[in-house]
Amino acid sequence: MSEIEESFKRIQTHKGVVGVLIINxxxxxxxxxxxxxxxxxxxxxxxxxFPKADQLLKINSDNDELSFFRVRSKDNDIMITPDKDFFLLVVNKIHKE
Amino acid sequence: MSEIEESFKRIQTHKGVVGVLIINxxxxxxxxxxxxxxxxxxxxxxxxxFPKADQLLKINSDNDELSFFRVRSKDNDIMITPDKDFFLLVVNKIHKE
Incomplete structure (x- = not known):
């Protein structure tokens, strides 16, 4: 669990991160x-x-494995990364230069 | 429709594009x-x-509008961009340098 713990702490320090969630x-x-x-x-x-995004990928190549899923708007960016046992979700505020 | 037609043609010429789809x-x-x-x-x-990805965004900010969502694997990258009347889907092969 320590690797997850580390990622959880480290990601929070990144610029623009609104929140972090880990679920099994x-x-x-x-x-x-x-x-x-x-x-x-x-x-x-x-x-x-997640299963639908995975299914979407497999339309074009059967044995493909989803590595991440991203949803973006004008202001926010949500990244979801699956791991063997967990999902990591990070919500970012988008910076306008 | 010409703008959609143009995008449809232009995107196909981009490096790594496997296929392009426009649906209403x-x-x-x-x-x-x-x-x-x-x-x-x-x-x-x-x-x-799409409605679920939009719902995911709105958990954190009610009036946010989804600009695109992306599903990625080791080999493929699928981008879906909503427009007022259409969805544009582009499947890319990921290049390994």
Whole structure:
């Protein structure tokens, strides 16, 4: 768990990071900088979207493995990275130069 | 439609582009470099994933508008960009330097 712990701490120090969430593959919240309600909302969406994003990839190449999933708007950028046992979700505020 | 037509043609010339697909907001295929079956598969997934990706964004900021979402693996990179009336999907092969 220490590697996850380290990533969790390190990512929070990155510029623009709004929040960080780690959930397991069943959607249980492992670590989060968000409040309980927000963490659970994110977790449900990740568990819902991930298999579909994986399926989208496999349309073009069957044995492809999803390495990350990103959702972006004018102001925010959400990155979801799957690991063997966890999902790491990072919400960033987009900087306008 | 000419702007869409232009983008459709221009994107195909970009390095690494495997295929390009334009669908309307109901999922009907407007233009595609993929075969019929692949185009329909992609279209169904985009229509399924998009509202969930939009919902994911709105957890942290209600009035945020999704500008694109991206699904990436070791070998492939799929970008989906919503427009007022269309979705543009581009599948890229990832180059290893």
């Amino acid at each position: 593959r069943n959607g249980s919240v492992i670590k989060s900088t968000f409040d309980q309600e927000t963490s659970v909302s994110y977790s449900k969406m990740v568990i819902d979207i | 907001r109901n999922g009907s295929v407007i233009k595609s470099t993929f075969d019929q079956e692949t185009s329909v598969s992609y279209s169904k997934m985009v229509i399924d994933i």
